[in-house]
Amino acid sequence: MLFRNALVHTGTETIPDCDIRIEEGKIAELGKGLEPKSGEASVDLSGKQVFPGFIDAGDYAGATDMAYEAKDFNENSNPVVPHLDIWHSIDPDELTRQELYMSGITSVAVSPGGNCVLGGTVAVVKTYGKNLHRMTVKRDAALKGSVTKEVSRVFGARWAKTRMAMIQLLKEALQQGNYEGSYRYRRTQEVIGSVLKGKIPLIIEAETAAEMESVMDALKDLVESGIRLAFVVAFQADRAGEAIKKANAQVILGEFTHYTSMMRNEANFAALVQLAKDGVPFSIALLSEDSICGRECYFWTAAKLRQGGVDEKLLLDMMCGNPARLFGVDDRIGALAPGLDADFVIFEGNPLTQVEARVLETFIEGRSVYKAGREE
Numbered sequence: 558m559l560f561r562n563a564l565v566h567t568g569t570e571t572i573p574d575c576d577i578r579i580e581e582g583k584i585a586e587l588g589k590g591l592e593p594k595s596g597e598a599s600v601d602l603s604g605k606q607v608f609p610g611f612i613d614a615g616d617y618a619g620a621t622d623m624a625y626e627a628k629d630f631n632e633n634s635n636p637v638v639p640h641l642d643i644w645h646s647i648d649p650d651e652l653t654r655q656e657l658y659m660s661g662i663t664s665v666a667v668s669p670g671g672n673c674v675l676g677g678t679v680a681v682v683k684t685y686g687k688n689l690h691r692m693t694v695k696r697d698a699a700l701k702g703s704v705t706k707e708v709s710r711v712f713g714a715r716w717a718k719t720r721m722a723m724i725q726l727l728k729e730a731l732q733q734g735n736y737e738g739s740y741r742y743r744r745t746q747e748v749i750g751s752v753l754k755g756k757i758p759l760i761i762e763a764e765t766a767a768e769m770e771s772v773m774d775a776l777k778d779l780v781e782s783g784i785r786l787a788f789v790v791a792f793q794a795d796r797a798g799e800a801i802k803k804a805n806a807q808v809i810l811g812e813f814t815h816y817t818s819m820m821r822n823e824a825n826f827a828a829l830v831q832l833a834k835d836g837v838p839f840s841i842a843l844l845s846e847d848s849i850c851g852r853e854c855y856f857w858t859a860a861k862l863r864q865g866g867v868d869e870k871l872l873l874d875m876m877c878g879n880p881a882r883l884f885g886v887d888d889r890i891g892a893l894a895p896g897l898d899a900d901f902v903i904f905e906g907n908p909l910t911q912v913e914a915r916v917l918e919t920f921i922e923g924r925s926v927y928k929a930g931r932e933e
Contacts, residue, residue: 558923559593563602563903568609568878568892577607579899582922587895605917606907608873609893610663610900612681613855614809614880615760615789615842619652619667619682631670632677636712636723637730640744641677643669644696649682649689657684658919659927660852661902664694664890666880668789668844671703671762672711674726678748679760681884683900685926698884700752702727703762704772705790720768724775731779758785758883760809762844766796773797773804780804787883789844795828798837807838807883810875812845812854813861826865833871840880856908869909899923 558579565575567587576591577584593599620630620643629646632638647667657665665684669676679699686692704723717723731749751757759776763769769788773780780786786804788794790811794801801808813824833839841858862872881891889898900921906914919927 559591559597559599560607560903561591561599561601561603563605563607565607565893566609566873567894568873575607577893577899577901579920579923582899582924584893584895584897584899587893602903606904607893608661608902608904608908609877609891610902610919610921611661611855611876612840612880612891613657613662613665613684613843614840614883615668615679615811615844616665617668617670617844618655618657618665618684619647619649622648622651628670630668631672631711633672633711636672636674636708636716637726638673638677639675639700639730639748640741641669642680642696643667643677643701644680644689644693647680647682647689649686649692652682652692653685653687655684655852656927657852658921659916660856661904661908661916661919662852662855663900663902663919663921664886666698666842666884668760669701671705671707671790673703674708674717674723675700675702675730677701678757679884681886681890683921685921694886694889695884697748697751697757698886699758699760699787700748701760701762701789704768705762705764707762720771724771727772728775731776752784753779753782755783755785757885758787758807760787760789762790763788764790764792766793769794769797770800773800773806777804780806789842792824794837795825795832798828798832798835801832801837802835807840807879808832809840809842809844809880809883810858810862812843813858814854826861828865830862830865830867833867833875838879838883839875840883841875859909860912863910869907872909 560577565572578586617630678697681694683692787807789809794808877891881887903918908914
């Protein structure tokens with residue numbers, strides 16, 4: 558199929574009157590003046606804008622039900638469970654029902670919750686489908702941990718009542734200690750080894766600057782040896798900015814409206830934007846303390862970043878390129894280029910600059926999964 562004459566935002570440049578050819582779920586060609594092949598369907602997108610499918614860099618969607626009663630993203634048996642794989646908790650029907658794709662979010666990093674110091678690995682999956690294997694972009698894309706008050710709330714009586722205890726558990730776990738049970742031992746060695754070798758990032762849930770700085774201080778030797786560190790939720794990342802830059806850490810902004818998190822943590826979007834302009838890679842997520850938030854909240858965060866002074870190119874990188882590179886999936890998603898998955902969104906208007914911009918159609922791997930006005 559050939560899409561013609563759109564204003565195309567590739568992730569690295571903006572091309573007017575651009576054509577995109579889709580073949581077998583991939584972008585085959587992208588450029589101006591492409592001619593239709595014999596028998597090829599052609600769609601004129603004059604006056605429309607095309608963006609890469611956006612990436613939700615952290616969410617529990619798919620690992621819980623719509624009623625939010627079955628919470629399969631938090632393991633409460635032990636605060637250190639790096640061997641667990643969130644992929645086994647994902648229900649593709651529940652993920653699809655969240656309808657993230659209707660807003661142009663075509664991939665999501667499904668994450669373990671914030672109860673555990675090390676809670677298991679992250680899976681990047683597409684937001685629409687019935688077969689989880691086919692929807693999966695990458696399993697074991699990161700190791701997720703937490704040093705928030707949720708850990709002490711769940712495990713405080715026995716394991717980690719204070720942040721200093723959490724930090725000690727984190728340090729001990731990353732020493733590749735011996736664990737009971739042969740599978741757990743092998744799996745833990747595999748996951749921790751991938752983190753220590755820099756093959757996958759360590760994503761730590763932290764709300765405050767104090768939590769982030771404690772983690773960076775505890776892991777400074779590992780950071781110097783090449784561990785890849787990122788903080789998720791990260792409401793006060795700007796206050797720990799110098800340490801974050803020194804650690805070459807990344808920031809995944811969580812959902813700011815949940816339980817008035819922005820007010821409680823005094824989030825300063827202008828300062829966060831300045832940190833991003835200083836070179837710290839930022840991504841946007843719907844992750845909150847212990848809940849699922851609506852897809853519109855993703856764009857609320859983007860709007861607040863715009864108000865804080867981020868430019869259009871950097872904002873698009875936060876929504877596409879940065880998370881794709883962080884999770885090691887930029888060979889498939891996060892941009893529009895030949896060879897990548899044909900995950901793209903057709904807009905009326907520009908969602909990075911206009912509140913009234915509207916999704917007209919969303920494609921995942923070249924298949925239309927949503928079209929405005931079409932009955933689902």
